Amino acid sequence: MISMRPDMGRMQCFVASLLARHGALAEPIDPEGLEVLAPPPVQQVLQVSELSRLGFGATLPHGAERVGIENDWLERCGRLIGERGRYARLVLPVDAPAPSDAQRALERALAVDNASIRLADVSPSWTRYAVLDFRYSAVSDEKRDGILRLGVNLATGALADTMAARLAAEHLADTEDAAPPAEAGLPADWEPNRLLELVERALYPRLEMALAPFVTGLRRRLGRDQERLYSYHADLHREAMRRGALLDEGNPARQREEKRLEAIEREYAAKLHDLSRQYAMRVSVAWVQTLEIITQVQRFAVRIRRRKAERVIHLDWNPLVRRLESPPCEFSYGPDRPRLVCDDALHLVTPDGMAACAGCGRAFCRACHRERCPKCRHSVVATPMAAQCAA
Ligand SMILES: [Zn+2]
Numbered sequence: 028m029i030s031m032r033p034d035m036g037r038m039q040c041f042v043a044s045l046l047a048r049h050g051a052l053a054e055p056i057d058p059e060g061l062e063v064l065a066p067p068p069v070q071q072v073l074q075v076s077e078l079s080r081l082g083f084g085a086t087l088p089h090g091a092e093r094v095g096i097e098n099d100w101l102e103r104c105g106r107l108i109g110e111r112g113r114y115a116r117l118v119l120p121v122d123a124p125a126p127s128d129a130q131r132a133l134e135r136a137l138a139v140d141n142a143s144i145r146l147a148d149v150s151p152s153w154t155r156y157a158v159l160d161f162r163y164s165a166v167s168d169e170k171r172d173g174i175l176r177l178g179v180n181l182a183t184g185a186l187a188d189t190m191a192a193r194l195a196a197e198h199l200a201d202t203e204d205a206a207p208p209a210e211a212g213l214p215a216d217w218e219p220n221r222l223l224e225l226v227e228r229a230l231y232p233r234l235e236m237a238l239a240p241f242v243t244g245l246r247r248r249l250g251r252d253q254e255r256l257y258s259y260h261a262d263l264h265r266e267a268m269r270r271g272a273l274l275d276e277g278n279p280a281r282q283r284e285e286k287r288l289e290a291i292e293r294e295y296a297a298k299l300h301d302l303s304r305q306y307a308m309r310v311s312v313a314w315v316q317t318l319e320i321i322t323q324v325q326r327f328a329v330r331i332r333r334r335k336a337e338r339v340i341h342l343d344w345n346p347l348v349r350r351l352e353s354p355p356c357e358f359s360y361g362p363d364r365p366r367l368v369c370d371d372a373l374h375l376v377t378p379d380g381m382a383a384c385a386g387c388g389r390a391f392c393r394a395c396h397r398e399r400c401p402k403c404r405h406s407v408v409a410t411p412m413a414a415q416c417a418a
């Protein structure tokens with residue numbers, strides 16, 4: 028049972044709906060408060076008595092406990108929510124006419140330098156997207172939190188970053204859930220390992236992009252402190268050198284200056300080490316929720332030819348964002364373009380995925396050989412960030 032008033036704040040509304048969902052009675056009271064009659068399980072999790080008053084504004088109702096984001100109430104609410112809201116499903120039927128210039132849409136989505144690409148067919152279809160939200164937190168001398176969203180088209184394997192970013196928020200609020208037609212032919216769930224591998228690879232480059240401004244600031248502060256440290260110790264060092272040079276060899280005072288020089292060097296090394304620890308960055312990422320979106324698309328069949336070999340791939344044109352999804356780099360799932368096609372399997376990879384081996388210098392496809400160079404067995408490292416994490 029819940030009564031909402033238009034003048035209620037967001038936190039007040041949120042707590043009132045949460046309480047109602049868990050069988051509590053919550054009545055708005057003035058100023059900016061709730062009077063709550065809670066069943067025992069809710070009392071226990073929220074640490075309130077059977078009858079309690081909660082306050083959300085600057086002035087509390089008589090006898091009310093303050094609820095806000097600065098105290099532990101978010102955690103208490105989190106415990107009450109539990110695993111609810113981790114997974115949602117949304118069916119979005121859209122009238123999806125094919126783009127008027129399909130060839131051009133293809134050229135914009137897929138630039139391949141070393142193979143020929145031909146549009147074979149465009150047909151209306153349905154697909155499922157898994158939109159995964161991750162919470163990341165980077166801690167160094169400062170802290171940065173954020174949400175990273177990864178959208179995967181389960182039919183084509185394309186990463187639908189633009190769709191995921193734009194669509195989820197604006198369509199969730201006011202869409203009635205509909206059922207897809209039985210003949211929609213939706214793609215099945217992926218094997219957990221396939222999805223995990225994609226997430227593992229795709230998160231790194233996106234996390235790097237999201238954290239780039241934070242890392243730049245961190246490097247700047249580190250550089251500034253290193254310079255300060257250097258100039259301080261260089262001055263001390265110069266001064267000790269100068270004093271030592273004025274004294275004769277064998278003079279005990281000269282030996283003292285030499286000891287002092289060593290101490291300055293030791294201290295400088297120790298301070299540098301402290302700095303690198305102070306600015307070391309620890310990044311943690313945790314999955315928060317998954318939104319499944321079922322919608323209509325226009326499916327492009329695309330023929331890739333390189334030398335004598337041929338391969339057909341499928342790409343979806345998403346009418347909600349009016350865009351043909353680029354195929355993923357089959358090695359890194361990174362967001363950058365263009366693509367190269369490998370000789371053996373006609374994988375589409377970014378130039379990094381076809382780079383020369385760090386061991387023997389021979390270029391090879393990282394999608395064909397994920398672990399090691401086929402010639403010299405030098406091991407493959409996914410991204411610079413992965414390299415740092417591995418190190
Ligand atoms: Zn090699």
Ligand SMILES: [Zn+2]
Nearest residue numbers: 369374392395
């Ligand atoms: Zn390959």
